[in-house]
Amino acid sequence: MKSMPDSVRGTPVDTKGLARGKIFLTSYAPKLRYAWDTGEAIGRYLAELKEGRLIARSCRKCERVMIPPRMYCERCFRPTDDWVYVKDSGTVNTFSLCYVSWDVRRLKQPEIPAVIEIDGASPGMGILHLLRKVNPKSVHIGMRVAAVWKPPSQRTGSITDIAYWSSMERRLRRKSD
């Protein structure tokens, strides 16, 4: 195949030229804002988080207590029945020690995402959150943990209204202080 003449190859743009305004350009930033409907179950869940509480939804047929709450039981194929408050403590179901951040920077102290089975909900019912202020070496499946909430003024109705989860010992220690 005949090679392309140089003139139709791309022309590189160097960043210095861009920075100095030597290269003529126009900028564009579309405003891509969106709002998703939370739905009934998650709407209530988030509103309760703002109040510093965890709420679940129960199914009278299979007797499961589900968190995050859902309006429909995927096991029984029927609507769920009742709102049930559950505790802000639980048990580590699974976890990971992450030594890189979301933007792939190396971390000295690992971030510890964990699935936490919530006390008062059915076994295996849990939420994904973060463990902090724990010794990474002491984290284990079955570890007892408790939520550490943001102060009420900082809560927005989000899962991050729980700042993080820490060990149950730590909560008990704080209470006894």
Place this chain on the structure above:
Amino acid sequence: MARAQLEKGKIEKWRGEIPIKSLYTAGTAGQIFFKALKEKGEIVGTRCDPCGQVYVPARRFCERCFTELTSEVTVKLEGVVKSFSYSYVDRDGKRLKQPGVSLLVQLEGATTVMLHRLLDAKELSRVAIGSRVKAVIKAKSQRVGSILDIAGFRLLA
């Protein structure tokens, strides 16, 4: 009590935003056009030697014979209105107090037309196909390398 409080703080939406920023370069031919406009206040095109087309603003390839265009031509700031349009609404569809006029102008020395605007809306009713117009170039200190370095066109008597 709790219920009422919750109704007040009802949460119905997750909100989010996708930040996307982009820069478009003018391209190698645009670079020639905007550099001349910004630095010298001139309007520059490119000529196709085989077919005689003079493209304004400058372009890299001839649309008719696909020849690479390497001859730069500085054209006059004066030209003729080939077509025009009144706009009574802005781009959001809002009614304009003073309608705007878009012009397709063929500058002297060019064989193609360029799109720009009539500077003084009061001249609106006098614009016709064939009207002589002149580009009004902004002062050098105000020129940034944009098509609006040409403030607009005014009618010549």
